[in-house]
Amino acid sequence: MTNKELALTAVVDVFNKRDMTAFDKYFTKNYIQHNPLVPDGLEAVRKWVTSLPKDFRYDPGVITESDNIVMIHARLNNLYGKTYIAVDIFRVENGKLAEHWDVLQEEVPAEKSANGNPMFPVK
DSSP, rough: OOHHHHHHHIIIIISOOOOOOHHHHEEEEEEEEOOOTTTSSSHHHHHHHHHHHHTTTTEEEEEEETTEEEEEEEEEEEOOOEEEEEEEEEEETEEEEEEEEEHHHHHHHGGGGSOOOOOOOOO
C-alpha cells in the first residue's frame, strides 16, 4: 500500500465508515496532532471522531505525496454545522500515520466568491 493509499483508506474508514478499528490498523500509538482542538494520541482522536454528527462526511479530493508526507484536499460536510474545505497533511512512519496537520476554511460557493471559482474540485 502506498502512502497515499494508506492516508485515503484511513480517513475514509475513520470518518465515513466510523470504523474505530482503523485507528489500530493505520495510526501509530503515539500519534501526534497539530490541530489545536484535538490533543495528541489515539484516544483523543477517537473521542473527537465519535463526537462528530452522524451525518458528518469526509469527501477526499486531490491527494498528493512527497516521500513520507501525504496531503489530502477535502470537503468536510457538517463539521460544527458548516461545510469546510481542508488540507490534511500526514507524516507516515513505518507504514502508519504518525503525525497530522490541517488547514480549514469555511466553504464559499463559487457564485459568492470574487472569482467565481469553486473551492473544491468538481468530479
